[in-house]
Amino acid sequence: MLRLIKPDETGYFDNLIANSPGPEFAQTAVWAHFKSQSWRPLHYLYEEAGEPLIAITIWLRKLPLLPFYLAYAPRGPILLKTVGESSLPEFWPELRIELHKRGAFALKLDPAWTDDLQAEQLKAVGFRPVHSDQPFGGIQPKCTFRLDIxxxxxxxxxxxxxxxxxxxxxxxxxxxxxxxxxxxxxxxxxxxxxxxxxxxxxxxxxxxxxxxxxxxxxxxxxxxxxxxxxxxxxxxxxxxxxxxxxxxxxxxxxxxxxxxxxxxxxxxxxxxxxxxxxTSFDFSGVPVDRSEDSPLYGLYQFKKSFGGDFVEFIGEFEQPVRPFLYWCWQTFAPWVIKARKWLAARRRQSATEMDEAK
The missing domain is CATH 3.40.630.30 (Gcn5-related N-acetyltransferase (GNAT))
Known part of the structure; x- marks a missing residue:
């Protein structure tokens, strides 16, 4: 059963993630609190017989002028136990119903999973791979190096x-x-x-x-x-x-x-x-294009030089929650996103210039 955690359970929630087989700070409640000036976070546990098997933090961002939200789960969900993977077929429909109630029109996620079979399982329940032209492959880096420390x-x-x-x-x-x-x-x-x-x-x-x-x-x-x-x-x-x-x-x-x-x-x-x-150190992303002609080849070589293991995640996926609104988003969002990025860049540049002036 999927349940929204209580406000006084965020520490418990974060401890579950920290002690899971694949912890990800981007899914913690504390990181969501840090990001809450831009997104509204919701934290869910999927439990069977009272045992938590899956954790997911959803960030909601409202569409301009409309009462609907884009739901984003950065690096989620988190399988709290290896047996949690067998509960995913029941988890996804419950999550979709919950997000529909919350006014979401789509769910975007980029789990820290590396198995192509897991990508196929996402497709089987209605997720669509997102093809990004960003140098690092998406909002979160698609590839990285991780060193055993x-x-x-x-x-x-x-x-x-x-x-x-x-x-x-x-x-x-x-x-x-x-x-x-x-x-x-x-x-x-x-x-x-x-x-x-x-x-x-x-x-x-x-x-x-x-x-x-x-x-x-x-x-x-x-x-x-x-x-x-x-x-x-x-x-x-x-x-x-x-x-x-x-x-x-x-x-x-x-x-x-x-x-x-x-x-x-x-x-x-x-x-x-x-x-x-x-016990593991993530160098936080390398470019998807790792050819010697890439302008980011030097960054790739630097992070590779420490001798870590190359890791490639399955990438970004989206699932429509409200299909018509999702189609509108797919059609018009690129223009909106470009405008938002331009405005955000202008604000950051102005703030940086003010800091330098001080």
Whole structure:
């Protein structure tokens, strides 16, 4: 039976996800709370005989001028036990009925599943694969590298390719000092991300976003900063959920690229993740186009160089909940999305310029 959890059960819900075979921070209630300024979250458990088997967080976003919502389950659902997969045929119809009651016109999801059979099972219950032209394959990255970090630090370091071990040690031998920061250090992070965004030609978020992230996520997130002679040279945010950690935001100052500080920074991220119980480190996405001609080939090579396992997820899927409205969405949404992205980019650029001016 599917049930909406009570407000006082969010901690219990997040613990179930953290202790599942495949934890995903994007499905937690705490992450949904962080994102609740843009989406309205709902958290459900599917239980049999009182035993929770499947968890799913649904984010609802209202259509302009209409009382209907797009439902999105980032990296969901979560199979809380391996036997949960056998309950999916009963889970999906109950979820669809519930979302219809909530005013949803479509459900979008991108589960952290890698089995083609699971993709076929989604198609069998009415989901349609979404073909994205985004460089990372969708809202969430379709491909990534994940490194097993369960070993003791010395053994783990020894398992990393020799050249990368050298690059990891190089910064500290040349005066770079790493430390864990706080909200007060977000300006240092912003300096790094703004320098990176100017080089890579993308618009980042404003300081308030990262300050709120650190505040809401608490001990589940860490801001780690690398400095040389009190000058910030690299910075990053890492998130952990159960046995899994993710390198979500980060960069280095181009001026200090010769220090190779980002290699050492990623090692510090792994050590922090291990201290929180993580045994796997996700480099948070590589481009779908991994050819040498790709403008993101360097990013792919950097993340590959640590020796992790290449992981390809099944990608995005959508299921109509209200077929006519879904058809309208499919027909007109591309124009709406382009307009929203343009407006959002303008707002972020204005906010960033204000931060720089300060």
């Amino acid at each position: 369960a070993a003791e630090p010395d053994e783990l370091l020894a398992s990393i390719p020799k050249k990368i071990r050298y690059n990891i040690r190089y910064p500290e031998k040349n005066g770079v000092v790493y430390r864990q920061g706080t909200k007060a250090d977000v300006p240092d992070l912003m300096a790094v991300l703004q320098d990176t965004s100017r080089r890579k030609k993308f618009l980042g978020r404003n300081a308030a976003y990262y300050e709120r992230l650190l505040e809401v996520m608490g001990e589940r997130a860490a801001l780690i900063i690398g400095t040389k002679d009190e000058q910030v040279v690299a910075a990053s945010i890492t998130i952990v959920c159960g046995r899994q950690a993710w390198a979500v935001y980060g960069g280095m100052m181009r001026e200090y690229a010769q220090l190779r500080a980002y290699y050492g920074l990623n090692w510090q991220r792994m050590l922090w993740a291990k201290s929180k119980g993580a």
